[in-house]
Amino acid sequence: MDASPRAPSRPGFDWFLTASVVAVVAVFVRAIFFMPVEARQGAAQKIFYIHVPSAFIGLYVAFGIVAIAGALYLWLRDDRLDRIAASAAEVGVIYMTVVLITGPLWGKPVWGTWWTWDARLTLTLFIWFVFVGYLILRGAVEDPGTRARYSAVLGVLGALLVPFIHLSVYLFRTLHPMPIILKPGQPSLPSNMLATFLMAVVALTMLFFALLRARYRLAVAMDAIGDNDASDATPVSTLRPEPVR
Amino acid sequence: MPDNAIFAYVAYVAAAVVYGAYVVSLVVRRRRVQERLDRQARPGAAPQR
Numbered sequence: 001m002d003a004s005p006r007a008p009s010r011p012g013f014d015w016f017l018t019a020s021v022v023a024v025v026a027v028f029v030r031a032i033f034f035m036p037v038e039a040r041q042g043a044a045q046k047i048f049y050i051h052v053p054s055a056f057i058g059l060y061v062a063f064g065i066v067a068i069a070g071a072l073y074l075w076l077r078d079d080r081l082d083r084i085a086a087s088a089a090e091v092g093v094i095y096m097t098v099v100l101i102t103g104p105l106w107g108k109p110v111w112g113t114w115w116t117w118d119a120r121l122t123l124t125l126f127i128w129f130v131f132v133g134y135l136i137l138r139g140a141v142e143d144p145g146t147r148a149r150y151s152a153v154l155g156v157l158g159a160l161l162v163p164f165i166h167l168s169v170y171l172f173r174t175l176h177p178m179p180i181i182l183k184p185g186q187p188s189l190p191s192n193m194l195a196t197f198l199m200a201v202v203a204l205t206m207l208f209f210a211l212l213r214a215r216y217r218l219a220v221a222m223d224a225i226g227d228n229d230a231s232d233a234t235p236v237s238t239l240r241p242e243p244v245r
Numbered sequence: 246m247p248d249n250a251i252f253a254y255v256a257y258v259a260a261a262v263v264y265g266a267y268v269v270s271l272v273v274r275r276r277r278v279q280e281r282l283d284r285q286a287r288p289g290a291a292p293q294r
Contacts, residue, residue, distance in 0.1 A: 011275045021268065028257055043250035050260045094267045098260045105256040109249035207264065214271045221278040225285060 009217075017210040023203035027196070035196055047106040053200045054098045055124075057208050059162050062092025063131065065212075067159030070152035082148035083223070085155050087215035089134050091208060096128045111175055119172035123165045130158035 031049040038045035069085035072078070103121070104114040115121065134154050141147035164171075169178050189197065 011272075011279055017268065021264075024264065025261075028261065032253065032257055037246060039246055041249075042247035044247075044252045046253045047256045050256065054260070091267075094263060098263050101259045101263065102256040105252045105259070109247060109252045211267065211271065214275070218271060218275050218278065221275065221282060225278065225281050227278075 011217075014210070014214060016206075017214055020203065020207040020210040024207050027200045027203045031196055031200065035193065041110050044106055044109040047102050049196055049200045050204075051099060051102040051106060052197070053204045054095045054102070056201065057204055058092045058095030058099060059127070059165060061205065061208060062088045062095060063127070063155075063159045063162055066092065066131070066134075066155040070155035070159075073148060073152045074156075079144070079148070079223070082144075082152065083216055083219040084212075085152060086135075086138055087212050087219055089131050089151075089155060090215055091211045093128065093131050093135060094211070095204075095208065096124070096131070100125065100128060107175075116175050118174040118176060119168040120165065120174050120176040123161055123168055127158060127161045127165065130154070130161065134158060 027049070031046050035046060035049075037043050065088035066085045069081045069088065073081040073085065103124075107116070108114050134151055137154060138147055138151050141150060168174065169176055
């Protein structure tokens with residue numbers, strides 16, 4: 001289905017994005033300055049309030065949207081689904097970048113090492129590479145239909161790593177902590193820490209959907225001018241010299 | 246209690262930089278695209294590609 005974009009609206013002040021950024025900053029300030037320091041891990045435990053929500057949203061929400069939108073694109077061939085998948089993939093990579101930066105910053109003081117090649121960490125790095133590859137693929141294929149089809153397949157296959165990452169702490173021996181929120185039974189957190197954690201989930205989820213909406217609008221505008229992708233990269237074919245006649 | 250607050254501060258600053266830089270990149274890319282759209286909309290303007 002050819003869902004040609006309507007004329008994109010002019011970029012204006014984005015209230016949703018602004019409110020989301022304010023909410024995230026407020027949660028960061030609450031976590032750093034107003035939450036108690038955990039007795040055994042020290043202040044490094046506070047990394048939990050950004051690391052876990054970012055991982056939750058990046059893995060389950062962002063890459064879940066990529067997989068669902070990709071699968072629906074392969075069925076319905078609606079260009080809007082391709083734009084949604086591409087936007088969710090880009091924002092998901094940003095969230096997982098934060099996960100991969102903040103995880104080692106927690107691991108060094110608590111584990112005594114920045115990184116260990118156990119299943120949870122390695123699979124998380126792999127899924128980050130898969131979706132970085134997804135974005136590179138989108139920049140490399142010029143034909144919109146081919147690009148959408150290839151990236152939909154890669155998005156669906158890449159998201160298959162998500163359940164393995166979730167179950168990796170149960171299936172393999174690992175240094176990574178077991179879930180304390182997404183587990184059977186009550187979350188094992190004091191109520192004030194749980195409240196701050198849930199605020200962080202809400203704020204970072206708002207930010208995710210604000211970024212997704214902004215990125216989707218950018219994709220609509222890029223399609224309106226017939227550009228390959230929303231990066232500023234010049235397509236390789238345009239760099240080829242003209243044949244000498 | 247271990248004194249490791251510096252790791253938490255660095256993590257929060259790094260997260261703020263990554264999220265903030267992405268917001269700025271979206272705003273900048275959107276403005277550039279809008280400028281190209283405006284140029285294309287002018288009467289007699291040649292297409293970009």
